[in-house]
Amino acid sequence: MYLSKSFIPILKNNPSEAKIKSHQLMLRVGMIKQSSAGIYSWLPLGFKVMKKIEQIVREEQNRIGVQEILMPTIQSSEIWKESGRYEDYGEEMLRIKDRQNREMLYGPTNEELVTDIFRASVKSYKSLPQLLYHIQWKFRDEVRPRFGIMRGREFYMKDAYSFDISDEEAFFSYNKFFLSYLRTFKRLDLTAIPMAADTGPIGGNLSHEFIILADTGESKIFTDKRIFELDSDGTNVDKEALKDLRKKYEKFYAVTDEKFNEKEFEEKVSQENRLITKGIEVGHIFYFGDKYSKPMGASVDLPGGKKDFVKMGSYGIGVSRLVGAIIEAKYDEKSEIMKWPISVAPYEVSIIPMINKNDQSALEKAVNISKELMVNNIVSIIDDTEENFSSKMRKMNLIGSPFQIIIGKQTDADLVEFKETGNEAKKIKLEEAIKIIKEQKVSN
Ligand code: ATP
Numbered sequence: 001m002y003l004s005k006s007f008i009p010i011l012k013n014n015p016s017e018a019k020i021k022s023h024q025l026m027l028r029v030g031m032i033k034q035s036s037a038g039i040y041s042w043l044p045l046g047f048k049v050m051k052k053i054e055q056i057v058r059e060e061q062n063r064i065g066v067q068e069i070l071m072p073t074i075q076s077s078e079i080w081k082e083s084g085r086y087e088d089y090g091e092e093m094l095r096i097k098d099r100q101n102r103e104m105l106y107g108p109t110n111e112e113l114v115t116d117i118f119r120a121s122v123k124s125y126k127s128l129p130q131l132l133y134h135i136q137w138k139f140r141d142e143v144r145p146r147f148g149i150m151r152g153r154e155f156y157m158k159d160a161y162s163f164d165i166s167d168e169e170a171f172f173s174y175n176k177f178f179l180s181y182l183r184t185f186k187r188l189d190l191t192a193i194p195m196a197a198d199t200g201p202i203g204g205n206l207s208h209e210f211i212i213l214a215d216t217g218e219s220k221i222f223t224d225k226r227i228f229e230l231d232s233d234g235t236n237v238d239k240e241a242l243k244d245l246r247k248k249y250e251k252f253y254a255v256t257d258e259k260f261n262e263k264e265f266e267e268k269v270s271q272e273n274r275l276i277t278k279g280i281e282v283g284h285i286f287y288f289g290d291k292y293s294k295p296m297g298a299s300v301d302l303p304g305g306k307k308d309f310v311k312m313g314s315y316g317i318g319v320s321r322l323v324g325a326i327i328e329a330k331y332d333e334k335s336e337i338m339k340w341p342i343s344v345a346p347y348e349v350s351i352i353p354m355i356n357k358n359d360q361s362a363l364e365k366a367v368n369i370s371k372e373l374m375v376n377n378i379v380s381i382i383d384d385t386e387e388n389f390s391s392k393m394r395k396m397n398l399i400g401s402p403f404q405i406i407i408g409k410q411t412d413a414d415l416v417e418f419k420e421t422g423n424e425a426k427k428i429k430l431e432e433a434i435k436i437i438k439e440q441k442v443s444n
């Protein structure tokens, strides 16, 4: 891709309306454009990142055996009346009337709809567990939409739902998602901590929020620092291993402010391990038993001939919010350098040839390098403009490819100036550079 032909509308300066760095960068580098309060269009750069995040989320859901479906954004009010949430949800729900004057709504979440789908066809315990997910736009008419896509009104979410025969089986499903979330955030190069949380309007009693640290986050957290050293590597998807994994995390105090208890915090965490800070909620999992299955009549036949309501959980990841969360974690706003994790980078390499009217040889070289990269499955963008070097670097640093290749006049035939974005450049052979990039891709 040539920068001159790309739709990446970069601004010279930070837009004044943006208060936090992710919102600043996203507007500055043209990842999104606001269409109305809390509602955005996604431009090519932002869209590429979001789609890559979505794909990682999808792969990690599939890996634990969750089946993908797609439910609509517009729902009928009937099922929400059955569950009792039509009134409870209040003004956050966008209510719409169709031409027959039927009450419809733009889904803020999908517990009712998925329960309706489930009850229509699953009748026996033999079909359980059922784990279903979709990745779809949601609408919540937030009181204060802000920070760009971090708290939008329309946002993109992965939401999954589990249906089980007993509490014990349901906890197993819950723990599978617990592991899957740790794996997902790790692939996004984020440290997300599971914290005991309140269940809010979704209801229920067991719940964890997955939070990444950031000063600009809206969740206040109280935690034992040692939780950051834990890892889920090597955990199998079997009942006992997953129980142990959750125990390993739950051993450390880690809560958001709704669950905070000062006395408990001081008793359980020694002074030197206490951390009180802020974070961004990127995922939230809930177990709520028969909260929806009972009022909506979603039951199955049990082995002995009796019937019972299925035990359900729900599991959300803020896919669009993650774009902002990654920027909050990775963008150095002082030096104005962004470096995307290679797993979600819009381009893996930025190629920066020094070009002027009389000498296009560096551009030719850039095109050849880009082709060579493509053969190796590496996606690059070339700055083919005739701007000066520092202005080119400034733009590419904002675009944030994890690697940069600079082609100056003196660059000799088979060496390139190669750098990890933000680090020093070194002169190496292109094959070596390709090797380094490939190694990072594999380990991610
Ligand atoms: P919050 O506490 O941030 O308002 P929530 O607890 O209401 O979020 P959930 O119902 O748990 O949200 O939704 C699952 C996930 O969807 C959240 O963990 C978050 O990542 C994302 N999300 C929720 N609301 C928004 C929003 N307004 N804009 C962007 N992402 C959101």
Ligand code: MG
Pocket (backbone or CB within 6 Å): 209, 281, 283, 284
């Ligand atoms: Mg939540």
